[in-house]
Amino acid sequence: MPKTPEAAGLTKALIDTVQAEKDALFAKPPVPALPPRTYLDQTVIPILIEGLKSVAKERPQNPTEYLGLFLLKNSTNIKSG
Structure with a gap:
């Protein structure tokens, strides 16, 4: 062959x-052309789930601050589009 x-x-x-x-x-269609649910599923939900897992594991005093810092720290790991 x-x-x-x-x-x-x-x-x-x-x-x-x-x-x-x-x-x-x-x-893949450009990110702005995606429906809202698809856009969130591809860009926000994966990193948000990881952040929530980390909050549940660590049980910080201020979970929202912890989650916000987690998202900022890991924002480069987001796979967009």
Whole structure:
């Protein structure tokens, strides 16, 4: 079996077209275009759940402050869009 598309006899134009169609098929819509629930599910809920787990485990004196600091500290871990 051929290991590359070129070895299978596919042209560069055909390979590029297939890749473009594949990219379009699996592309996520821009974040602002998402419905509110989907937007929150993809951007806020995952890190919020982790923060709430941490609050439940640590049982801090001020849980809302702890959660706020957790979210700020871990804001770079958010996978958007």
